[in-house]
Amino acid sequence: MLESVLVANRGEIARRIIRTARLIGIRAVAVYSDADADLPYVGEADQAVRIGPAQPAKSYLDAAAIIEAAAQTNAKAVHPGYGFLAENAGFARQVIAAGLTWVGPGPEAIEQMGDKIRARNLMEQAGVPVSPGSREPVTDIKAALAEGERIGYPVMVKAAAGGGGIGMGVAHDPADLNAAFDTARSRAERFFGSPEILLERYVQRARHVEVQILGLADGRVLALGERDCSVQRRHQKVAEETPSPGVDHALREQMLAAAVRAGQAVGYRGAGTVECLVDTDAGSFVFLEMNTRLQVEHPVTELVTGIDLVEQQFLIAAGQPPSFDPAAVNPQGHALELRIYAEDPKRFLPGPGTITQWDEPEGDGIRVDAGYQAGNTVTPFYDPLLAKLCIHGADRQQTLDRARDAVAAFTVKGPKTNLAFHAELLDNPQFVSGDYDTSLISRMRPN
């Protein structure tokens, strides 16, 4: 097993990784910026190293500072969490070149999946369904209009090197496409350093459903069930559940098999997620993208399977077999994750601030992965995720009942939070029925 690991991240995910590391006897090293010195994960690690000022570019995105921190503390491995440098193949290579173990997939797999056009082409070759879309980068509006014509409207316009919903836009006709293309291209350049754009047929009534995969050290690829992530605002997830209420047994089997083929096509090692769009009218699915890292919403899979995914990441990185029998995976019950964001519950605008009160719910089936505690300051420098309220129940109804009680019992004072939105979601007839798609929040907040 690994002797030690440096966790190159912050907040709830750093804390969550440190928890498993310590549980299985791996020395955990945290890194932090000046803005995060008081957060719980810093105190819970065996050692902690300041890596720079609050700005991400000067701290959590500073590869040299992180590798230097590993050298200083004699850490033998690096776990990147999600976001920041997690899907940066260059960083993975630097970690490996420094003689450290990279807790993640190989840099080649990260690269192949990071380029969304290359990934689509590769998936198509591997027999994974993809929607009609670009086979090469679209770099000017003339080419975009020709692609729009060929693919058929409506189309989704997005950055080929992108992610996180940033710069994505839907175009219903050529006039829309002019505007969507400009926005996507300027955001692509600013956030991802590449102006390359991808067009894809837009699925109107779609659910966003993803499959958790695990590439084992012996080369086998497992699919550990799906997560429905259709509750989204600004193309970003707010709640996730498993199993998906919109996927029946036959469709699930097809999706899991396709996700395994996707992982095999890139020789995938470790935890990854194959994101798909499910067309609720047609009962079919297409590949969207693959996230080559631990996913934010991984706890719902852990709750129903009883498998600690971070532990499997460490085992696989060390070349060892998983801690469970792959033939005996048998998901039990239903699980839901509610993302508690520092934002107002009506318009979802950021509301950072100092936390004066923080009381987490407790009870059967309740798990809270929190990045903060009372006294901490939520700053504007990072994403708004405060905590993940995760709920497990025997079935969906019991899970939703427990979730209502848990949301009511969760008190956060100081920053704004979306807890009131979650209370509303849990009483929304469409969400409660299970028959919802990615337009749910925009229908709850029409304007």
Add this chain to the structure above:
Amino acid sequence: MAEIRAEMVANVWKVVAAQGDHVDDGDTLVILESMKMEIPVLAESAGTITTLHVAEGDVVQEGDLIAEID
């Protein structure tokens, strides 16, 4: 005289308008960035920007004065 104030703690990402500019209701004055989101700050009435209190890279607190429009 209208005072435009910050709605939240944020970094000033872009200053779009300049002191002395004439603006219409709804025009973007500055773009703030908070928690990985861009938030445009808009003029709430037509007029001339008499004072602009922020520069790119500043950190504003909730309630801080951003601009005055007359």
